[in-house]
Amino acid sequence: MDDDTPPFFYVMNYASEAEGDVIDMVSGNPDWEPPEALREGLHEYADADTDAFQYPPSVGLRELREEIATRRGVDISQVVITNGAGEANHLAMAEGLDAMDGNEIILADPVYPYYDGRTNLLDAEKTLVPVDDDGHLDPAAVREHASAETAVIVVNSPNNPTGVTYGGDTVEELVDVAEEYDALLVSDEVYDHFDYSGRFTSALSIDSPNRVVTNSFSKSMAITGWRVGYAIFPREDRPDPYGGLVDSARTRHMLTNVAISRPAQTAVLQALRETGPEYYEQVRERMVERIDRFTAALEAAGADYTEPEGSFYVMARFPGTPGTMENIEMLIDEAGVAGMPGEAFGESRSDWMRFALVSPRVEEAAERLDEFF
Amino acid sequence: MDDDTPPFFYVMNYASEAEGDVIDMVSGNPDWEPPEALREGLHEYADADTDAFQYPPSVGLRELREEIATRRGVDISQVVITNGAGEANHLAMAEGLDAMDGNEIILADPVYPYYDGRTNLLDAEKTLVPVDDDGHLDPAAVREHASAETAVIVVNSPNNPTGVTYGGDTVEELVDVAEEYDALLVSDEVYDHFDYSGRFTSALSIDSPNRVVTNSFSKSMAITGWRVGYAIFPREDRPDPYGGLVDSARTRHMLTNVAISRPAQTAVLQALRETGPEYYEQVRERMVERIDRFTAALEAAGADYTEPEGSFYVMARFPGTPGTMENIEMLIDEAGVAGMPGEAFGESRSDWMRFALVSPRVEEAAERLDEFF
Structure with missing residues (x-):
């Protein structure tokens, strides 16, 4: 892994090559539907005149x-x-x-x-x-x-x-x-x-x-x-x-x-x-629900965690398990949950891990972490 | 026009704002159909699962x-x-x-x-x-x-x-x-x-x-x-x-x-x-035909010109009309043909103009140039 290479791709590769079932919370890749007009727009473009190409x-x-x-x-x-x-x-x-x-x-x-x-x-x-x-x-x-x-x-x-x-x-x-x-x-x-x-x-x-x-x-x-x-x-x-x-x-x-x-x-x-405001509102509501479920399970697990005011990410800290790449690999292999190491984001949060709430299985992920710790 | 800005966009803008009908031979923008599988591929992608996005x-x-x-x-x-x-x-x-x-x-x-x-x-x-x-x-x-x-x-x-x-x-x-x-x-x-x-x-x-x-x-x-x-x-x-x-x-x-x-x-x-070799062969044949028609008309007009061994471009030289941006603008306004000034490509061909054969009207373009000169 190159010093200048963001470590996302490294963790995603590691997770995809793991043996067991892994819940992917590595990268900020939405798992929900795009606006309907986007798919329609691409279909229309595929039929466009050649000068539009x-x-x-x-x-x-x-x-x-x-x-x-x-x-x-x-x-x-x-x-x-x-x-x-x-x-x-x-x-x-x-x-x-x-x-x-x-x-x-x-x-x-x-x-x-x-x-x-x-x-x-x-x-x-x-x-x-x-x-x-x-x-x-x-x-x-x-x-x-x-x-x-x-x-x-x-x-x-x-x-x-x-x-x-x-x-x-x-x-x-x-x-x-x-x-x-x-x-x-x-x-x-x-x-x-x-x-x-x-x-x-x-x-x-x-x-x-x-x-x-x-x-x-x-x-x-x-x-x-x-x-x-x-x-x-x-x-x-x-x-x-x-x-x-x-x-x-x-x-x-x-x-x-x-x-x-x-x-x-x-x-x-x-x-x-x-695309009207309802689309964005709906996506936002789903994310809020996921945040609630994930943080509630972290709370039950006795972990420290952040309560997001925005974006897709919850940071969590588990006692005795700092947010190193090594520990991230261990959680992939032994808990079946893939997050990002806090150390990838600098020093001030190197004790923490980052979890992207881009999976419908966020509650299951938190429960797996709970069981593991 | 910035010194570091390729002049293509300048000429294309000038041509699109001209009053009369202008045959566009400015940029190497193909005017022919892409492979059929390309349009199909885009349609299929538009219907793909969200993780493919x-x-x-x-x-x-x-x-x-x-x-x-x-x-x-x-x-x-x-x-x-x-x-x-x-x-x-x-x-x-x-x-x-x-x-x-x-x-x-x-x-x-x-x-x-x-x-x-x-x-x-x-x-x-x-x-x-x-x-x-x-x-x-x-x-x-x-x-x-x-x-x-x-x-x-x-x-x-x-x-x-x-x-x-x-x-x-x-x-x-x-x-x-x-x-x-x-x-x-x-x-x-x-x-x-x-x-x-x-x-x-x-x-x-x-x-x-x-x-x-x-x-x-x-x-x-x-x-x-x-x-x-x-x-x-x-x-x-x-x-x-x-x-x-x-x-x-x-x-x-x-x-x-x-x-x-x-x-x-x-x-x-x-x-x-x-896409099989026929597609590429067909496109190549069309280009060769255009080259023949365009250079024949330039020959008739008494211009100097290059005979392409490859690519889309014919360079031509008209007596008393060096390939300056000013003369390109004049040809757009008065002959209805848009090419690129030779001076945009450095010094050694500044007497010349470049014409991209990406229009079915190449013969008409050469005739317009013939009439004008």
């Missing part, structure tokens, strides 16, 4: 960018369609590092492993800011670590892996830190449809040129393998270096990916237009 | 990699599925630059603008080697320009824009130059199904760790907008730095794109399995 605009299909711009209240010129939030985050981090003074990227600890890997790939200095005991990121702690060297601050709310959702005050203060140090706040909001606290605030709601918001349809439409995401950059009429970010992002995107897969873009557009 | 392996669907490895006679571990040949070329150039000594990338002139833009994006020194009068790249000229500073040499055969196909001797000698200077030869072979000379030789046929071959299904299956390509790296058991290239390419690919759009990968796999 050729290069879309490099920045993305115009109608999809328009739909996103309208929903997010931004100008269409700010929107770049990307190969999932993965490319969006890479693009925003790379451009922020290029355009801002300094070579430091600030991340929260626990950290989503891809942010960490990207920081290495981009040859940036990395500063990890540990979250509070309750999993929240204290903007004052970020401010303490920030300096003239800080180019980019990456945050994620609702958060993977801690399950917290940052409130408006936190987001505002994070933007304020970015402004104070001439840095770029990259706010990854892929779980925005999975906020159970009512507290979620997009960084877009704060008027500032110092923030890029990234998102995707991977989680909200249950299609992590389709790879349609987007980044919203500062308006072009903002002073440089902020106003110039979107144009250089377009260039980098064009030269690395040329354009984004059109079958997926087309079907997502149709699903975005035709 | 989640993250595929980062390096690509295993069955697709296997199918490619078998066809190309390489080990599956050498194959990385990419977001079209665009990402494959970016990946190979970036990894070559990282792993090899030196900071220079050698390109042929005329040059496909994306290679040029990527060289700038990667902060490499660029050396352009002019092709011969007949459009062929003389390996001796590449050898003359190569030095210890050379990290990467990018070639493309069958070639865009010159339409030449390199023979086995040329390819062998280019690999030899790469070996002599410890450089990486990146051989972009996206037009391999469009060789009319019988001379096409893949760089894979030469046993060497100094070459990466890139390709895609964009042209062979008439789906430039689907974004499924691949790179074939040296075997991992080769000595470093060559043996290590594929692993660091996998990491870079994972951290920039996570994975490639699964609907497109799945349908391409089905089409690859179920």
Whole structure:
């Protein structure tokens, strides 16, 4: 396993090669149905004229960018369609590092492993800011670590892996830190449809040129393998270096990916237009029910655990069994439950394990863990 | 128009906003039908279980990699599925630059603008080697320009824009130059199904760790907008730095794109399995017929022109009208034909214009040009 390789694939492979029945709670892969209009959209596209099979605009299909711009209240010129939030985050981090003074990227600890890997790939200095005991990121702690060297601050709310959702005050203060140090706040909001606290605030709601918001349809439409995401950059009429970010992002995107897969873009557009709030509400309710069942079983097992305010993840801590890769392998083999090791997300939660509630068998999983411990 | 932005999108926009009827010969966008199994594959995927909608392996669907490895006679571990040949070329150039000594990338002139833009994006020194009068790249000229500073040499055969196909001797000698200077030869072979000379030789046929071959299904299956390509790296058991290239390419690919759009990968796999040689033969024959009609009309018009040995492109030169962007705009407005300016491909063919034969109206286009001049 390479140091820069997110360990998800390693654990998934290990679990799939295990002998017994294993309940898969490794990766944030939804196990529920996508919007109906998505399947319909793909069928229609499969019958389209051949010119619909050729290069879309490099920045993305115009109608999809328009739909996103309208929903997010931004100008269409700010929107770049990307190969999932993965490319969006890479693009925003790379451009922020290029355009801002300094070579430091600030991340929260626990950290989503891809942010960490990207920081290495981009040859940036990395500063990890540990979250509070309750999993929240204290903007004052970020401010303490920030300096003239800080180019980019990456945050994620609702958060993977801690399950917290940052409130408006936190987001505002994070933007304020970015402004104070001439840095770029990259706010990854892929779980925005999975906020159970009512507290979620997009960084877009704060008027500032110092923030890029990234998102995707991977989680909200249950299609992590389709790879349609987007980044919203500062308006072009903002002073440089902020106003110039979107144009250089377009260039980098064009030269690395040329354009984004059109079958997926087309079907997502149709699903975005035709899917009402009931779909998202239903999916959210199912997740809340799973959280209740899983945490109740963990409670009965006497484990420590987090109560998610958002996202798909519960972190749990079992006495005498820290969240190492070795222990994760043991639980796969001996308890038949696959989670992620806390150590994969940095130091501050290395005692914990992360379980993704993307299986109808969450209660059974918790019972297996109970029996095992 | 940004210096690093390939000018295709500019010309396509200009043509689409023109008042009269314009025959579009700008970009290499096939206007013919994809294999039937491709549409079928996409329909089947649209009805698949939800787990088929989640993250595929980062390096690509295993069955697709296997199918490619078998066809190309390489080990599956050498194959990385990419977001079209665009990402494959970016990946190979970036990894070559990282792993090899030196900071220079050698390109042929005329040059496909994306290679040029990527060289700038990667902060490499660029050396352009002019092709011969007949459009062929003389390996001796590449050898003359190569030095210890050379990290990467990018070639493309069958070639865009010159339409030449390199023979086995040329390819062998280019690999030899790469070996002599410890450089990486990146051989972009996206037009391999469009060789009319019988001379096409893949760089894979030469046993060497100094070459990466890139390709895609964009042209062979008439789906430039689907974004499924691949790179074939040296075997991992080769000595470093060559043996290590594929692993660091996998990491870079994972951290920039996570994975490639699964609907497109799945349908391409089905089409690859179920499409016989007749499909490719038919498409090739249609192209040869278009070349004949277009060049005959250019001959009648008294223009200079190239006779393609491969790819989709004819370059033409009209007296007193060099291949500038200004003249391309004039031809769009006044002759109703949209091509690409030769100056977009470097200096050595700046007198010329490039016409992509991706329209059934190629003869009419040549007649319009004839009338105009």
